[in-house]
Amino acid sequence: MSKKVNYNDSVLKDVMIIKPETFYDHRGEYVEIFNNETYNLKNLNLNFVQDDISISSKNVLRGIHGDNKTWKLISCLYGSFYFVVVNNNPKSEQYKKWQSFLLSDKNRLQILVPPNFGNGHLVISDTAIFHYKQTSYYDPSSQFTIKWNDPEFSIWWPIKDPILSRRDDLGQFVD
Structure with a gap:
């Protein structure tokens, strides 16, 4: 199988949209969601050290963290979610700018999110499995949280009353 992957820039500088090749036959579907060699050909020399998934129900909103x-390399393994990326770098000309994407197990899109960007997702299917690879180990002390409906960012969400964690409801890290 060829290692054909489409890489596209997004509206936000350094955020990349990735579409891996999908192979279908009478047995089903095969998708290679990451190949270091392919990334290196694109000069994306990233050392991923941790993979995580979250499984959530419809109307659960996680983030923006x-x-x-x-x-972070984000993908949807099952279901679908509305995904938001926010530039949280005060030194950037795109500070507080955001972009949304629809990620699903049907379109197989992936989003590469750089440092200083926050991300959040809202599950729009009955259940969704959110997968992400990280280049750093999770460190709660270095995390920032942007409240999902912070008026300074004016992020549009396709819901008015999502299911939230305490951290996301308050817009700050809590133990």
Whole structure:
């Protein structure tokens, strides 16, 4: 199988949209969601050290979280979610700018999120499995949280009353 992957820039500088090749036959579907060699050909020499998933129900909103050191490769393994990326770097000309994407097990899109960007997602299917690879180990002390409906960011969400964690409801890290 060829290692054909489409890489596209997004509206936000350094955020990349990735579409891996999908192979279908009478047995089903095969998708290679990461190949270091392919990334290196694109000069994306990232050292992923941790993989995580979250499984959530419809109307659960997780995020917006991030830090100043971690690259994250986001994909949807099952279901679908509305995904938001926010530039949280005060030194950037795109500070507080955001972009949304629809990620699903049907379109297989992936989003590469750089350091200083936050991300959050809202589950729009009955259940969704959110997968992410990280270049840093999770470190709660370095995390920032942006409240999902902070008027300074004016992020549009396709819901008015999501299911939230305490951290996301308050817009700050809590133990």
